[in-house]
Amino acid sequence: QVQLTESGGGLVQPGGSLSLSCAASGRTFSNYVVGWFRQAPGKEREFVAHITWSTGSTSYSPKAQGRFTISGDSAKNTVYLQMNNLNPEDTAVYYCAARRAFTPNSIQSYNYWGQGTQVTVSS
Numbered sequence: 001q002v003q004l005t006e007s008g009g010g011l012v013q014p015g016g017s018l019s020l021s022c023a024a025s026g027r028t029f030s031n032y033v034v035g036w037f038r039q040a041p042g043k044e045r046e047f048v049a050h051i052t053w054s055t056g057s058t059s060y061s062p063k064a065q066g067r068f069t070i071s072g073d074s075a076k077n078t079v080y081l082q083m084n085n086l087n088p089e090d091t092a093v094y095y096c097a098a099r100r101a102f103t104p105n106s107i108q109s110y111n112y113w114g115q116g117t118q119v120t121v122s123s
Contacts, residue, residue, distance in 0.1 A: 009117030
């Protein structure tokens with residue numbers, strides 16, 4: 001199976017930047033789509049971005065587009081989420097997740113999830 005471990009969360013001021021990492025063990029990301037999701041208190045988990053490992057194709061939510069960048073490092077089997085120009089609405093627990101390639105583009109298709117890392121944007 002695939003084990004995912006997120007890191008890099010913390011406290012940052014509005015307008016600041018933060019980089020999250022998602023390291024995989026047990027299996028390579030080669031045949032997977034890897035996504036970042038987030039969940040704020042009292043709200044549903046929402047999609048942030050994903051990357052298709054085999055092609056490098058990426059996709060972003062409207063809230064992330066232009067501010068966040070998802071990338072992958074094959075040598076380290078790690079996915080990153082670079083977050084810039086953060087605002088308080090970005091405060092949430094951020095989760096890394098993976099689904100098999102060619103599965104439907106839905107949160108229900110993600111079979112593997114990390115434990116989450118807290119991102120707090122506050123002055």
